[in-house]
Amino acid sequence: MTPFEAFAVDLARAAAAVTLPLFRTDCGEEDKGEPGAFDPVTRADRDAEAVMRRLITERFPDHGVIGEEYGEDRPDAEYVWMLDPVDGTRAFVAGLPLWTTLIALRHEGRPVTGAIAQPVMDEIFLGGPSGALLLKGGDAPSPLKVRTCPRLNDAVIATTDPDIFTGAELGAWTQVRATARLARLGCDAYAYAMIAAGRIDLVAETSLKPWDWSALVPVVEAAGGKVVNWRGQTPDDRGQVLAVGDEGLIDQALVTLRRAAL
Incomplete structure (x- = not known):
C-alpha cells in the first residue's frame, strides 16, 4: 500500500x-x-x-x-x-x-x-x-476484481434514483434498464463498490459533482472496470457517469445513453 x-x-x-x-x-x-x-x-x-x-x-x-x-x-x-x-x-x-x-x-x-x-x-x-x-x-x-459480463441482457445494473434524470436521460436509462437482467435502485456510491467486488455490472448516473465521482474511478478501474461519461470519454464536470465491470458493456449502453449526452 x-x-x-x-x-x-x-x-x-x-x-x-x-x-x-x-x-x-x-x-x-x-x-x-x-x-x-x-x-x-x-x-x-x-x-x-x-x-x-x-x-x-x-x-x-x-x-x-x-x-x-x-x-x-x-x-x-x-x-x-x-x-x-x-x-x-x-x-x-x-x-x-x-x-x-x-x-x-x-x-x-x-x-x-x-x-x-x-x-x-x-x-x-x-x-x-x-x-x-x-x-x-x-x-x-x-x-477486488470485476466479473465478466459482456452482454447487457445478462447484466445487473443500478442507479441511485431515476428521478435524477431529465426527460431525455430518463428515456435513455429506461431503455438500458429494459434490456438488463436486473436493476437495483437507492445504493448511491455503494453500487460502484459492488462493481469492483464483481456483484454489479453497470451503474449509470447524472448530475454528479467531482467529489461524487472522483473516488469511484480508481476503485472501479483498479479492479478491472472502466468509468466514462455518456459520450464514452473521461468523466467531466457535466456529471454524466457510466461505470462498468466489463468494458464490453460500454458500447451497448452508449447506444441509448449517448443520445442524451451533454
Missing part, C-alpha cells in the same frame, strides 16, 4: 469515528435545497469533512482540498483531495446503511487513488497503484 493509499484509509477511519456515532440519531439535519427540492445536510457531513481537512493540512500542507461542504482550498495544486463526507445523506437521514464516505486524490487533475468507505459494515473499498482492495474490520486486505 502506498503512503497516499494508506492515508486515504486513515481519512476514511477518521471520518467514520465522526459519522457512526451520529447515524440513526438526531444528527442536526437541515435542508439546503431549493424550494421543492429536499437536499439534506447533517452534522455528520460537516464534522467529518472538517476532520479530514484538518488531517490533510497537517500531513500534506501543500496539497489542495475540494469538498462538498466547505468548498475549495488550493484547487490548482499538483495534488488535490476530493472529499464527500457522506455520499447518500438521504439514506443516512433515513437510517439506511448504504451511505458512504468518498475520498479521492487527484494528481494533476486525474484521480489516482480512491476510497469508498461504508462504516456501518466496516468496509473500505480502496483503489490505486497497489490495485483494488477491500479492507474489512481487522481482516487482511483482500483483492
Whole structure:
C-alpha cells in the first residue's frame, strides 16, 4: 500500500469515528435545497469533512482540498483531495446503511487513488497503484476484481434514483434498464463498490459533482472496470457517469445513453 493509499484509509477511519456515532440519531439535519427540492445536510457531513481537512493540512500542507461542504482550498495544486463526507445523506437521514464516505486524490487533475468507505459494515473499498482492495474490520486486505459480463441482457445494473434524470436521460436509462437482467435502485456510491467486488455490472448516473465521482474511478478501474461519461470519454464536470465491470458493456449502453449526452 502506498503512503497516499494508506492515508486515504486513515481519512476514511477518521471520518467514520465522526459519522457512526451520529447515524440513526438526531444528527442536526437541515435542508439546503431549493424550494421543492429536499437536499439534506447533517452534522455528520460537516464534522467529518472538517476532520479530514484538518488531517490533510497537517500531513500534506501543500496539497489542495475540494469538498462538498466547505468548498475549495488550493484547487490548482499538483495534488488535490476530493472529499464527500457522506455520499447518500438521504439514506443516512433515513437510517439506511448504504451511505458512504468518498475520498479521492487527484494528481494533476486525474484521480489516482480512491476510497469508498461504508462504516456501518466496516468496509473500505480502496483503489490505486497497489490495485483494488477491500479492507474489512481487522481482516487482511483482500483483492477486488470485476466479473465478466459482456452482454447487457445478462447484466445487473443500478442507479441511485431515476428521478435524477431529465426527460431525455430518463428515456435513455429506461431503455438500458429494459434490456438488463436486473436493476437495483437507492445504493448511491455503494453500487460502484459492488462493481469492483464483481456483484454489479453497470451503474449509470447524472448530475454528479467531482467529489461524487472522483473516488469511484480508481476503485472501479483498479479492479478491472472502466468509468466514462455518456459520450464514452473521461468523466467531466457535466456529471454524466457510466461505470462498468466489463468494458464490453460500454458500447451497448452508449447506444441509448449517448443520445442524451451533454
